[in-house]
Amino acid sequence: MWCLASHNRTYATVDLHLSPACNPGPRHRRQPTRVTQASTLTESSTRTRDDIRNVAIIAHVDHGKTTLVDAMLRQSGQVDSRTDIPDRVLDNTDLEREKGITILAKNVAVRRGDIKINIVDTPGHADFGGEVERGLTMVDGVLLLVDASEGPLPQTRFVLRKALEAHLPIILVVNKVDRPDRRIKEVVDGVYELFLDLDASEEQFDFPIVYTNARDGLASLDPGVQGESLDPLFDVLLRRIPAPRYTPGHGLQALVTNLDASKYVGRLALCRIVEGTIRNGQQVAWCRRDGSIENAKIAELLVAEGLDRVPAAEASAGDIIAIAGIPEITIGETLADPSDPEPLPVFQVDEPSVSVTIGINTSPLAGKEGTLLTARLLKNRLDQEVIGNVSIRVLNSRRPDAWEVQGRGELQLAVLVETLRREGFELTVGRPEVLTREIDGKLHEPVETLTIDIPEEFLGSVTQLMAARKGRHEHMVNHGTGRVRVDYIIPSRGLIGFHTEFLTETRGTGIAHHVFHGYEPWHGEIRSRTTGSLVADRSGAVTGFAIASLQERGQLFVGPGAQVYEGMIVGENPRIHDMDVNPTREKKLTNMRSSTADIAEKLTPPTILSLEQALEFIREDECLEVTPKSVRARKVELVGHIRARQKS
Structure with missing residues (x-):
C-alpha cells in the first residue's frame, strides 16, 4: 500500500498485487517510496472528483491500442445498441483504416459502475507526436501497451518519454499474450530497462502489469492464467489512475487541446476543464495565444458518452468537453472566468525535422483529374491544416504558387498530401529534405534510432546497406528464432528512400521502425539512390x-x-x-x-x-x-x- 505524489498532487492510495513473474529482477527492483501526509498537498481545500478517470492509451504503432478500446467499449455496455460496430471503431477515417494506424488522437467514454472513464486513443507513430502530446494534456494517467512478442520498440520509447515528462502514473499492459512467439518475461524486463533509461521517478517505476488479449477482450494479472474478461484491467485502472483534483470555488480554466467540426454548429473546441464549471450559454473569457482576451459565449456544450457526443447543461473540473460558438478559437488557448481571466500554460511540441515543398500542379496534364487547382485554394487549405495540427508549419518558398511544409517525418507529410489529393487537389510535391541546425558554429542534422528485425541470412547485405547510409551500429540481439534485432543511429537523410531498398534486400521479410533521436554533426554525403x-x-x-x-x-x-x-x-x-x-x-x-x-x-x-x-x-x-x-x-x-x- 502506498500513495503516489507528483506535481504537488496526492494520488489515491493503491494496493497493487504483482505476480512473481511481473516483479523486476534484482537489478531492476526499487523499493516503493512511502509518501507521508506531510508531503501531500498543502492546499487542504483541494478535492477530488471520484466519479471520473481520464486515461490515455499509448503504444508503438500496431500493438493494439484501438483494438483494446473496442473491447473496453463492448464490455462496458456502451455499445449495446451498436452490435454491428466495425473493428477498430476509433480509426474512423479512410486513411487510418487503410494504413492500419491511428493518425488523430480521439476520445470516448465508458462507464464502470458510477465512474466515467474518458479514454484518449493516441497515435503510436512519432510522426504524429503532436497528437500524442495534446492527448497527454487531457489525462491523469496512461496505459502503456506493449506487444508480448515484439516488446518495446522505438515508438514505445517516444510515447513513454512523453508520458514520463508529463509526470503521469503508468499501467503496463502486455498485449497479444496469445501469440505463439510470445516472450512475456523478456518483454517485461525490456520495459523495466526502458524506464531506467528514461530516468523514471520511483513512483512511476512501481507500475502494475496487466496481461491482455485485446482481440478477444481478456485480461489477467497472472501471465500463466487466461482471464475471462477485461475486469482485471478496469479494476487496476480505477485504483492506479488518480481522480482529477480541483479547488472548490475556483474560477473556470479550460485548455483547448484539439479541434473538430460539426456540420450543424461549426468549429468545435475540445477542452479539458482544469478548474471551475462551464455551462451551456455561459459568457466566458477567451484567452488567445497572442495574449489578448475577448468575451465569448458558449453556444453548445457537449460531453462524450460511449462513441457519441451528447449535449450537457454543465460540466465541471476533470470533464473532457467539446464547445461550439467561437469560430476562430484554436489549440493552446484557454477559456476562463470573465471576472478573473487566468490563461493556462501552452503545451510545447517537438520541433519539425523534415520538410517538403507543396505547390499547385504545373505539369502538361494539369486540370484534367482534380477540382481544386488554384494557389489560393491550396494556401487556404494549408493554413487550415496549421490551425488543427500543431506539429505542422507552413512557410513561403521562392515560388508564389508553392509552400514549404515542415513536419515530424516523411509519413506525416505523406498523409497530409494523401488527404489533400482525396479532397480534389492537384499538387506538385518536392523531395523530402531534412531540417539542419547550426550548433556551436557547426552544421548539425537530425538523426534517428532505427530498429530492424530481419532473418539472419540477410544480416550481411543489410549491414552494407546501413554503412552506405551512414548508419552507426548500436546494439544487436539474437532471439534464437532465426531472426535478429539490430539498433542503429542513422541520419534522417539516410532514411529517405531506405524502406524500398530495405524490403528489396530482405525480400519483403524485414521489419524496420525508427524514431527521432537528436541532432549530430553533419555526416557527409549520402547517395540516396544508385539507379x-x-x-x-x-x-x-x-x-x-x-x-x-x-x-x-x-x-x-x-x-x-x-x-x-x-x-x-x-x-x-x-x-x-x-x-x-x-x-x-x-x-x-x-x-x-x-x-x-x-x-x-x-x-x-x-x-x-x-x-x-x-x-x-x-x-x-x-x-x-x-x-x-x-x-x-x-x-x-x-x-x-x-x-x-x-x-x-
Whole structure:
C-alpha cells in the first residue's frame, strides 16, 4: 500500500498485487517510496472528483491500442445498441483504416459502475507526436501497451518519454499474450530497462502489469492464467489512475487541446476543464495565444458518452468537453472566468525535422483529374491544416504558387498530401529534405534510432546497406528464432528512400521502425539512390510496341494507353544515369503480318508506385505530380535540352 505524489498532487492510495513473474529482477527492483501526509498537498481545500478517470492509451504503432478500446467499449455496455460496430471503431477515417494506424488522437467514454472513464486513443507513430502530446494534456494517467512478442520498440520509447515528462502514473499492459512467439518475461524486463533509461521517478517505476488479449477482450494479472474478461484491467485502472483534483470555488480554466467540426454548429473546441464549471450559454473569457482576451459565449456544450457526443447543461473540473460558438478559437488557448481571466500554460511540441515543398500542379496534364487547382485554394487549405495540427508549419518558398511544409517525418507529410489529393487537389510535391541546425558554429542534422528485425541470412547485405547510409551500429540481439534485432543511429537523410531498398534486400521479410533521436554533426554525403530514371522525351499515349522494347532497359511505371509528357519519369534505369526514352513509338506499317497476341504476351505489368514509395524514389532534381487519380514522377525541369545544359 502506498500513495503516489507528483506535481504537488496526492494520488489515491493503491494496493497493487504483482505476480512473481511481473516483479523486476534484482537489478531492476526499487523499493516503493512511502509518501507521508506531510508531503501531500498543502492546499487542504483541494478535492477530488471520484466519479471520473481520464486515461490515455499509448503504444508503438500496431500493438493494439484501438483494438483494446473496442473491447473496453463492448464490455462496458456502451455499445449495446451498436452490435454491428466495425473493428477498430476509433480509426474512423479512410486513411487510418487503410494504413492500419491511428493518425488523430480521439476520445470516448465508458462507464464502470458510477465512474466515467474518458479514454484518449493516441497515435503510436512519432510522426504524429503532436497528437500524442495534446492527448497527454487531457489525462491523469496512461496505459502503456506493449506487444508480448515484439516488446518495446522505438515508438514505445517516444510515447513513454512523453508520458514520463508529463509526470503521469503508468499501467503496463502486455498485449497479444496469445501469440505463439510470445516472450512475456523478456518483454517485461525490456520495459523495466526502458524506464531506467528514461530516468523514471520511483513512483512511476512501481507500475502494475496487466496481461491482455485485446482481440478477444481478456485480461489477467497472472501471465500463466487466461482471464475471462477485461475486469482485471478496469479494476487496476480505477485504483492506479488518480481522480482529477480541483479547488472548490475556483474560477473556470479550460485548455483547448484539439479541434473538430460539426456540420450543424461549426468549429468545435475540445477542452479539458482544469478548474471551475462551464455551462451551456455561459459568457466566458477567451484567452488567445497572442495574449489578448475577448468575451465569448458558449453556444453548445457537449460531453462524450460511449462513441457519441451528447449535449450537457454543465460540466465541471476533470470533464473532457467539446464547445461550439467561437469560430476562430484554436489549440493552446484557454477559456476562463470573465471576472478573473487566468490563461493556462501552452503545451510545447517537438520541433519539425523534415520538410517538403507543396505547390499547385504545373505539369502538361494539369486540370484534367482534380477540382481544386488554384494557389489560393491550396494556401487556404494549408493554413487550415496549421490551425488543427500543431506539429505542422507552413512557410513561403521562392515560388508564389508553392509552400514549404515542415513536419515530424516523411509519413506525416505523406498523409497530409494523401488527404489533400482525396479532397480534389492537384499538387506538385518536392523531395523530402531534412531540417539542419547550426550548433556551436557547426552544421548539425537530425538523426534517428532505427530498429530492424530481419532473418539472419540477410544480416550481411543489410549491414552494407546501413554503412552506405551512414548508419552507426548500436546494439544487436539474437532471439534464437532465426531472426535478429539490430539498433542503429542513422541520419534522417539516410532514411529517405531506405524502406524500398530495405524490403528489396530482405525480400519483403524485414521489419524496420525508427524514431527521432537528436541532432549530430553533419555526416557527409549520402547517395540516396544508385539507379537512374527512364524519362519520356515527348508527349503522347504509351504504346505496347514501345513498352516491349523498353522493358528490357529497366522497370517501367506506365502501361499501354497511359498519357505521358516530356520530362515524365516512366521507369527506373538499373544504371545510375538517366536515360531519355520514347514510350510512344509505334510500329511502322508494312505488308508483313504479325500476331498482336504475341506482343501482348511479352509485356510485363508496370510497377505502380504508391505515394510513399514515389516520395522515396525521387531524387533532388525530381518531383511528384499528385492528383486524385494518379501519382506521377517527373523532372523538375521538363525540357530535355535545358536539363542537359544545366548538368553541363
